[in-house]
Amino acid sequence: MDDMITFEIDTEFIQLDKLLKACRIAHSGGEAHGMVEQGFVTVNGVTENRKRAKIKPGDTVRIGNKTINVKPKR
Numbered sequence: 110m111d112d113m114i115t116f117e118i119d120t121e122f123i124q125l126d127k128l129l130k131a132c133r134i135a136h137s138g139g140e141a142h143g144m145v146e147q148g149f150v151t152v153n154g155v156t157e158n159r160k161r162a163k164i165k166p167g168d169t170v171r172i173g174n175k176t177i178n179v180k181p182k183r
Contacts, residue, residue: 112175119182122163125150128170132177144172 114132116123123131126141129150135141142160144150150157151171152164164170166181 114175114177115180116177117180117182118166122165123179124160125152125157125162125164125170126160128164128177128179129172132175134172134175134177149173 116128116132125145126135126138129135129141129144130138135144145158145160148156148158149172152162153169154171157170164179166179168179170177170179
């Protein structure tokens with residue numbers, strides 16, 4: 110079963126590595142970088158290899174059985 114996470118941001122974007130840490134998927138920046146480098150992370154269905162990719166509201170990040178939907182903070 111998939112875990113759905115809604116993450117709200119009040120800025121234009123959040124870096125991918127920071128998002129993984131903020132959602133407690135990665136415990137450190139190094140762990141987040143490793144997940145991305147190993148090809149475990151997709152953004153909008155495409156494997157993302159940029160550790161600091163800019164994730165914007167409307168983007169969907171997936172790693173394993175976790176899906177993060179990024180939304181603007183209201």
